[in-house]
Amino acid sequence: MEEKRWPIIGISLLMILLIYSFLTTVFKSDQKRFSHDRIFVDYSDYRHNSKTEPVQRTTAHAPTYRHPNAYKAAQEANEIKRTMFQNVMTATISTYNTHMSEALKNTPSPSAQFPKPVKNQQYDQIIDLSMKPQPEIQSGMQHFASGNYQKALELFNSALDKVDAMDVKHRIDLFSMMAECYFKLRSDDGYIQNKIRQVRMERRLKQVIQATFPEKADSMMAFDWSTTQEASKQLLRMRSLAARSDSPQMQEMLKRAELDLEVSRKVSQ
Known part of the structure; x- marks a missing residue:
């Protein structure tokens, strides 16, 4: 059809x-067919072999006639x-x-292509909690963006104490930002510890999603922290690039790759 x-x-x-x-x-x-507004021309002066200058006459328009209907x-x-x-x-x-x-x-309807969720109370609770605003997290983000990492870390720690234990989404964001604060403050242990907490919380969320959407459980397996082998390859690439450039940005990327390898080792145990 x-x-x-x-x-x-x-x-x-x-x-x-x-x-x-x-x-x-x-x-x-x-x-326009009924209009006869033609120019009147007098040809009486244009006689044969006449050399007399023609008399100038004033041209006049004939009255316009239009059909009444x-x-x-x-x-x-x-x-x-x-x-x-x-x-x-x-x-x-x-x-x-x-x-x-x-x-x-x-x-078929586009909605028919979406996976059908299984009733899961934990998933519903996580979604509801993730929709609640967290002012301290937003304030911490602003301080982090302005370069005040210590103040941002204090706000993130304060927000973590107030966030519900089932608010997995906000806990993942907090652990990630706290790790970044420690990285900027050159605290390797703080970065590694909070990254490990972030990975464990992400795996918890993934388990809930897999239980809610069984049809997509296999595809969710790909979303995980890098394995030790993958992190090692990434570190080798960073060392190869750092050997050709000693810029501060490249040294920062190399340091992050080294710490991420340590995180991979910890979460793989």
Whole structure:
């Protein structure tokens, strides 16, 4: 049905254009046909072999004559043309809607492609808690963005004490930002410890999601912290790049790769 839909729509649009062109040609106003405003020219001075200069005469326009019913006829023609065009458009749109309804009748709904969740109280609670605003976390983000890492760390620790134990989403964000604060403060142990807490909380959330959406359980296995082997390869790449550049940004990336390898070793045990 979908292969026949577009030719029908194209033919319908072509018919509209042809009908509109026909109506425009047929009902074109003919008011000018009744106009006889021609210039009067006196040829009496243009005699044979006459060398006398022609007398200058003032040209005058003949009185304009119009058919008494021309304006009314033009109005009626325009009204008929407008009515016919509206009828053609209505019929075309109706035909288009009919064919589109037939074509989409057997098309599955987009919502049918989404996995169907299993009733899970923990998942519902996590979603509800994640929607609640956390002012201290936002304030800590602002201090972190301004470079005040110590103040941001204090706010994150304060927010962590107030966040519900089931608020997994906000706990993941807090552990991640606290690790970044420790990294900026050059505290390797603080970075590693909070990254480990972040990974464990992410795995907890993944288990809840897998239980809620069993159809997507296999695809969720790919979302995890890097393995020791992957972290080692990343560290080797960073060392290769750092050997060609001693910029502060490159040294920071190398340091992060070294700490991430240690995190991988801890979470893999």
